[in-house]
Amino acid sequence: MNHQRIVRTVCFVTVGYVIVLAVWLGWLIEHTPPATIPYQIMGLVAAFGSALGFGMMAAERPSRADRQLERHGLEGWARIEHVTPLRRTPDNGELTELDLRLTVPGSESYAGRVVYEVRRENATRFVPGETITVLVDPQDRDHIMLCP
Structure with missing residues (x-):
């Protein structure tokens, strides 16, 4: 198991998620109907979990060499x-x-x-x-x- 690649992947996905969350909280949430906010939160959490899962799969691949x-x-x-x-x-x-x-x-x-x-x-x-x-x-x- 390549722990360094996994840590880098988790950090990269988390930083990307924080950026998406900041954009959503700072701009998008004002332009959406209030009744859809719980569904948007579920979608954001699901997207984070999916991105993390795909990133972990990619991190476990052997190196190019x-x-x-x-x-x-x-x-x-x-x-x-x-x-x-x-x-x-x-x-x-x-x-x-x-x-x-x-x-x-x-x-x-x-x-x-x-x-x-x-x-x-x-x-x-x-x-x-x-x-x-x-x-x-x-x-x-x-x-x-x-x-x-």
């Missing part, structure tokens, strides 16, 4: 050589540094290091000696995506 890597990356595998837990994450995972021995067909094996959030249910898959599937950027071998 990750989407490119999913489309054009070379599939390979990595053997986990060393695991170093760094800290717990808010969503019950653990940020972990993995030292890997990467192998991509058509090239020599090389060493790499990745910081990855390991969820509690996947902890048994990320132990030294295990092999995991990876995607490697053909132009930049340091750009790696784990495929657990």
